[in-house]
Amino acid sequence: MYDTILIPTDGSDAANAAAKHAIAIAIRFDATLHVLSVIDTRSVGITTPTELDVEQLRAAYRTENEAAIEKVVEKATNANQPTTTVIQLGVPDRTITDYVTEHDIDLVVMGTHGRTGVTRALLGSVAEQVLRTSSAPVLTVHSDQDLPDDR
Known part of the structure; x- marks a missing residue:
């Protein structure tokens, strides 16, 4: 059912909780895990002050x-x-969904909110966009939905 599982991570608590869920699913289905971290190009470059x-x-x-x-x-x-x-460098949600397509990912497991600190009513903006545009199913995990270490 799931041969390839993508874990987008930014190091946040929610991303780390999602990783535990993804690993548990990978064990159950003998799936390969892809771990992707995106350097947001919107944070580096054009909008960066010239003195940096x-x-x-x-x-x-x-x-x-x-x-x-x-x-x-x-x-x-x-x-x-x-x-x-x-x-990878890019806009996180687009880079994640492009990766899903390019690598024939069967499931995306990601945190609901990342490190950005920007809060939305239900989901972080990256998770929301991935949910809307991913060709693969997306499982979102809150930081407080952590699994015990032995699972």
């Missing part, structure tokens, strides 16, 4: 994204689940 070093800022974002991916990979490794990891 854009390359230094991009490097800092890459370090944050690598740490976010590493948290998920560690959980998956502890559960003996294989992972494919990638960091």
